[in-house]
Amino acid sequence: xxxxxxxxxxxxxMLAVIGADSTADLFxxxxxxxxxxxxxxxxxxxxxxxxxxLMRQRAKMDGSPMCFIGAGAYEHHIPTAxxxxxxxxxxxxxxxxxxxxxxxxxxxxxxxxxxxxxxxxGLDVSNASLYDGAxxxxxxxxxxxxSNRRVKTGRIMLAPGVNPIYEQVAAxxxxxxxxxxxxxxxxxASGNIDFESLPEGKEPVAVVVQQPSFAGTLDDVDRLxxxxxxxxxxxxxxVNPTSLALLRPPGQWGAEGADIAIGEGQPLGVxxxxxxxxxxxxxxxxxxxxQMPGRIVGRTTDLDGNPGFALTLQxxxxxxxxxxxxxxxxxxxxxxxxxxxxxxxxxxxxxxxxVANTSHANTTLLADGLCGIAGVDRLYDxxxxxxxxxxxDRPVAPILVALAERDILGGFDLTSTVGTDALLVxxxxxxxxxxxxxxxxxxxxxxxxx
Amino acid sequence: MSDLPGDLLYTxxxxxxxxxxxxxxxxxxxxxxQSALGDLVYVELPEVGQDVDDGGDMAVVESVKAASDVYAxxxxxxxxxxxxxxxxxxxxxxxxxxxxxxxxxxxxxGIDEGALMSxxxxxxxxDELDD
Numbered sequence: 001x002x003x004x005x006x007x008x009x010x011x012x013x014m015l016a017v018i019g020a021d022s023t024a025d026l027f028x029x030x031x032x033x034x035x036x037x038x039x040x041x042x043x044x045x046x047x048x049x050x051x052x053x054l055m056r057q058r059a060k061m062d063g064s065p066m067c068f069i070g071a072g073a074y075e076h077h078i079p080t081a082x083x084x085x086x087x088x089x090x091x092x093x094x095x096x097x098x099x100x101x102x103x104x105x106x107x108x109x110x111x112x113x114x115x116x117x118x119x120x121x122g123l124d125v126s127n128a129s130l131y132d133g134a135x136x137x138x139x140x141x142x143x144x145x146x147s148n149r150r151v152k153t154g155r156i157m158l159a160p161g162v163n164p165i166y167e168q169v170a171a172x173x174x175x176x177x178x179x180x181x182x183x184x185x186x187x188x189a190s191g192n193i194d195f196e197s198l199p200e201g202k203e204p205v206a207v208v209v210q211q212p213s214f215a216g217t218l219d220d221v222d223r224l225x226x227x228x229x230x231x232x233x234x235x236x237x238x239v240n241p242t243s244l245a246l247l248r249p250p251g252q253w254g255a256e257g258a259d260i261a262i263g264e265g266q267p268l269g270v271x272x273x274x275x276x277x278x279x280x281x282x283x284x285x286x287x288x289x290x291q292m293p294g295r296i297v298g299r300t301t302d303l304d305g306n307p308g309f310a311l312t313l314q315x316x317x318x319x320x321x322x323x324x325x326x327x328x329x330x331x332x333x334x335x336x337x338x339x340x341x342x343x344x345x346x347x348x349x350x351x352x353x354x355v356a357n358t359s360h361a362n363t364t365l366l367a368d369g370l371c372g373i374a375g376v377d378r379l380y381d382x383x384x385x386x387x388x389x390x391x392x393d394r395p396v397a398p399i400l401v402a403l404a405e406r407d408i409l410g411g412f413d414l415t416s417t418v419g420t421d422a423l424l425v426x427x428x429x430x431x432x433x434x435x436x437x438x439x440x441x442x443x444x445x446x447x448x449x450x
Numbered sequence: 451m452s453d454l455p456g457d458l459l460y461t462x463x464x465x466x467x468x469x470x471x472x473x474x475x476x477x478x479x480x481x482x483x484q485s486a487l488g489d490l491v492y493v494e495l496p497e498v499g500q501d502v503d504d505g506g507d508m509a510v511v512e513s514v515k516a517a518s519d520v521y522a523x524x525x526x527x528x529x530x531x532x533x534x535x536x537x538x539x540x541x542x543x544x545x546x547x548x549x550x551x552x553x554x555x556x557x558x559x560g561i562d563e564g565a566l567m568s569x570x571x572x573x574x575x576x577d578e579l580d581d
Contacts, residue, residue, distance in 0.1 A: 150497065290492060315491075315517035320515075320517060321517050324519070
C-alpha cells in the first residue's frame with residue numbers, strides 16, 4: 001500500500017498538463033551515469049506481515065550478549081522513565097512542528113537540552129542537534145570555513161585520534177566543496193599528537209581533536225588548542241558527553257578555549273539498536289553563532305511579560321536563506337534529543353559523574369585483567385577514560401569469533417585502523433565485577449586454547 | 451518615502467553609490483530597502499582588500515524576518531567597511547545614506563553610469579514597484 005494519494009488517473013492528468021509522458025520523464029535532467037536501476041542489498045518491497053516476520057527473525061539473531069564494544073557507540077543504563085516519557089504523544093515526533101511557537105512544550109525541551117549541552121561543553125550556544133557525530137564533523141568543518149574567512153586554504157587538520165569513520169563521512173560531505181582533511185603527526189608510544197613535529201605554515205582553517213581519542217586516550221588538548229589558535233585556525237573538539245562529567249570542558253581548553261564542540265549524543269539515553277538511531281550535538285562560542293547550522297530555540301517574554309520560547313536566528317536557515325543557508329539541517333533528531341534531555345535530567349550532575357567514574361573504574365579493572373594474560377598488553381602508554389586499546393600477539397578476528405561463541409562481544413577490532421593486531425575494549429557502568437571477571441576468564445581461555 | 455539624496459546613483463537592487471574625492475565609491479542600501487527589510491539585527495561585512503565582481507555577493511544584511519545579499523554594483527576591491535555596523539546594525543535603519551553606509555569600494559574599471567539610475571529614475575522605479 002503506497003502512501004501516495006494520487007490515483008493513476010490523477011497522475012496521467014497531471015502529466016498531461018505539464019506535457020510529460022511519464023513520472024520518470026521528470027527526472028530527465030539527472031545524467032544517465034548517475035542513475036541506478038536498483039539499490040544493491042536493498043530487497044524488493046514487502047508488505048507489513050512480511051516485514052514484521054523479517055524483523056522478528058533479525059531481532060532474534062541479536063540475542064543478548066555481554067557487550068564490551070565501544071568505538072563510538074556506548075551501552076549505558078537507560079532509566080525506564082526516559083523512553084516512557086519520550087514516547088508520550090505530546091513528545092513523540094522527530095521534528096519541531098510547523099508554527100513551532102504554538103508547541104511551547106517541545107520548544108522548552110529543546111531549550112533545556114541546549115542549556116545542558118552548553119553546560120557540559122563549557123561553550124556559549126548549542127543548536128537543537130544534528131544527525132550524528134560523524135556528520136557533525138562535516139558541519140563543523142564547513143562552519144569553520146564560513147567563520148574563519150581570513151583563511152582561504154580550506155585545509156582541516158585532524159589529530160591522529162579522530163575517528164577514521166568521522167573523517168570519511170566529513171570528506172564525503174565537504175570534500176566536493178573544496179575542503180581537504182589532513183592528519184597531524186602521531187607519537188608512536190602514546191598514540192597521541194607528536195607535538196615535536198607539528199607542521200608550521202600550513203594555514204589550516206581549523207584543527208580537530210577528539211578527546212577521548214578513537215583509541216580511548218586523553219591528549220594534551222590545551223597545548224593543541226593554543227597551537228591551533230597560533231596558526232590562525234579554529235579549534236574543533238569532538239567529545240564524548242559522558243566523559244565531560246569528569247574532564248575539563250572544551251570551552252576551557254588552552255588560553256581561549258575550543259571554538260566549536262561536537263560529538264555523538266547516543267550515550268545520553270539512546271539505546272544501541274542495530275546501528276542507530278544517533279544524534280549529533282554542536283556548541284560554539286557566541287561569536288560563531290551566525291555560522292552555526294541547525295535550529296536554535298531561545299527564551300523570551302511575551303507581550304504580557306510571561307516567559308516563553310521561540311525559534312531564533314532563523315535567517316541562517318534554509319526556509320529563509322534558501323541556497324545560502326548554513327546547512328540543510330533542521331531538527332530531524334528531535335526525539336533523540338528529547339530522550340537525552342530526560343536522561344540528563346533524571347541522572348543530574350551527580351548521576352552523570354557516577355556513570356563516568358564507574359565506567360572508568362570498570363575499564364581499568366578490565367584492561368588490567370586482560371593485560372595479565374600472556375600475549376596481551378596495552379597498545380598505547382597514555383591516560384584513558386572508558387576505553388583501552390590492547391595489542392595482541394596474534395590475529396584478533398578469530399579471538400572475537402571464539403568469544404562471540406561464548407556470548408561475549410569482545411571489543412572492536414583495531415587491526416585495520418592501526419596496522420597491527422589490536423583490540424579496543426570498553427566496560428561501562430552496565431558491567432558488574434562478575435561480568436568483567438567472566439570476560440577476562442573467557443579471554444584467557446580463548447588465548448590459551450585457541 | 452523620504453527624499454532621495456540628489457548626489458547619489460542608484461541600482462535596481464536598491465543600493466546607492468557615492469563617488470568620493472579619492473576615486474573610491476561608498477555603497478549602502480536605500481531607505482526603501484531598509485524599510486522593506488525591517489529592523490536590522492546583523493550585517494556580514496567583506497574583508498578589506500577582498501576583490502569583488504560586478505553583480506557578485508559583497509555583504510549580507512539580516513533583519514528579524516529576512517536575510518538579503520548586498521551585491522557589488524561595480525567591480526573593484528574593498529577599500530573600507532563600516533565596522534560600526536557590527537555592534538550597531540540599526541544605523542542602516544536610522545541613517546541609510548549616512549552612518550549606515552556599508553562598504554567603500556575602489557573600482558577596478560570605470561563606473562558605467564548607464565547601468566545605474568539617477569535619483570529621479572530610481573524614484574520612478576520604486577513608485578512603479580509600489581503600484
